[in-house]
Amino acid sequence: ELQLVQSGTEVKKPGESLKLSCQASGYKFTNYWIGWVRQMPGKGLEWMGILYPEDSDTRYSPSFQGQVTFSADKSISTAYLQWTSLKSSDTAMYFCARPRWGRFDAFDLWGQGTMVSVSS
Amino acid sequence: DIQMTQSPSTLYASVGDRVTITCRASLSISKWVAWYQQKPGSAPKLLVYEASILESGVPARFSGSGSGTEFTLTISSLQPDDYATYYCQQYNRDSQTFGQGTKVEIK
Numbered sequence: 136e137l138q139l140v141q142s143g144t145e146v147k148k149p150g151e152s153l154k155l156s157c158q159a160s161g162y163k164f165t166n167y168w169i170g171w172v173r174q175m176p177g178k179g180l181e182w183m184g185i186l187y188p189e190d191s192d193t194r195y196s197p198s199f200q201g202q203v204t205f206s207a208d209k210s211i212s213t214a215y216l217q218w219t220s221l222k223s224s225d226t227a228m229y230f231c232a233r234p235r236w237g238r239f240d241a242f243d244l245w246g247q248g249t250m251v252s253v254s255s
Numbered sequence: 256d257i258q259m260t261q262s263p264s265t266l267y268a269s270v271g272d273r274v275t276i277t278c279r280a281s282l283s284i285s286k287w288v289a290w291y292q293q294k295p296g297s298a299p300k301l302l303v304y305e306a307s308i309l310e311s312g313v314p315a316r317f318s319g320s321g322s323g324t325e326f327t328l329t330i331s332s333l334q335p336d337d338y339a340t341y342y343c344q345q346y347n348r349d350s351q352t353f354g355q356g357t358k359v360e361i362k
Contacts, residue, residue, distance in 0.1 A: 170351075172299075180291075180299065180342050180353040196350040197256065230298055239346045241289030241304035248298055 137161035139169075139231050139246035146252045147221050154217040155249050157231030164212035165189040168238050171205065171216050172230040174248075183229075185238060186214060194238070221253045257282050257345050261354030267362040274330040276357045278343035283323045287347040290319055290328045293356075294339045302341075303328065333359070 142156040157169065171183040184195035188207035195203075206215045214231055229249050232242035258281040268274050278288065286306040291299035301310045303319035306326055316331045330337055338361060343354040 172353075179356040180293075180344075182344070182351040182353060184350070194349045232298075234346075235304065239287065239348065239351075241301055241344065241346060242291075242299070243301045243304075243310065245298035245300075 137244060139233060139244055141229075141231060141246040141249045144250045144252075146254075149221055149223055149253055149255055151221050151253075152217070152219050153221055153251065154215050155229055155251070157214045157216075157246050159212045159214070159233070162233075164207075165209055167233050167236075169205075169207070169214040170232045170234065170242060171203075172232055172242075173199075173227045174230065175227045183216075185234075187238070188212075188214060221251075223253050223255075225251060226253045227251060256350055256352055257284060257347065259343055259345050259352050259354040261343055261357055263357060264355060265358045265360060267360050268333050269362045270333055270335060272333045272362075274333050274337075274359060276328045276341055276343075278321075278326045278328075278354045280324045280326070280345055280347075282347075284345045284347035286322050287345060288319070288321065288326045289344045289346065290317075291342045291344065292337075292339045293342065299342065330359075 140158045168185045170185040173181045183199045186193045186205040231246040233244040234240035235243045260279045288306045290303040293299040307319045318329050340356045340358045
């Protein structure tokens with residue numbers, strides 16, 4: 136079955152590190168880009184950036200450059216989103232999503248989302 | 256970044272109404288626009304890509320149009336399942352952006 140399965144809810148404190156996962160199945164992981172989308176509570180969708188698992192080519196939105204890191208493990212068809220030092224403003228739902236084909240394309244496959252709550 | 260200005264932010268409509276949502280891009284983006292539907296607690300669902308191509312499985316009451324800087328999503332006859340929030344997205348170049356969203360509520 137074609138799907139992206141994300142890791143579970145996280146509750147963290149400011150300053151802590153975090154790594155979210157997004158495991159792909161049902162297609163060849165290294166043939167498609169994987170994007171990340173943030174949705175803060177009660178707010179809209181924000182495109183964070185995108186990664187090509189085959190060679191780890193990565194493009195970040197200017198708003199997220201330097202704030203997060205994307206990576207992937209081809210051997211287990213899994214993409215990652217990580218922080219080294221969380222802030223309370225990182226509290227949000229995070230979705231991974233696969234474009235239809237190339238880097239510039241609509242997202243036709245989405246993960247279920249991971250809720251991250253950061254509070255002291 | 257290319258800005259996508261979506262309107263209205265909230266729309267009140269009844270079952271059977273024709274509904275139109277608009278997105279305006281700050282620069283010409285040809286046809287590189289997608290539309291998504293999102294319901295509370297769920298991931299977005301792709302409805303339309305390349306401005307006017309209906310994603311497989313999406314009901315024909317949904318349609319998209321436009322090119323350049325002006326784009327619309329139309330629901331020809333609103334159904335109870337269509338009460339949701341809708342987003343446009345431009346994917347013309349790095350970095351991609353979404354509109355602010357339009358919540359369709361019961362009138």
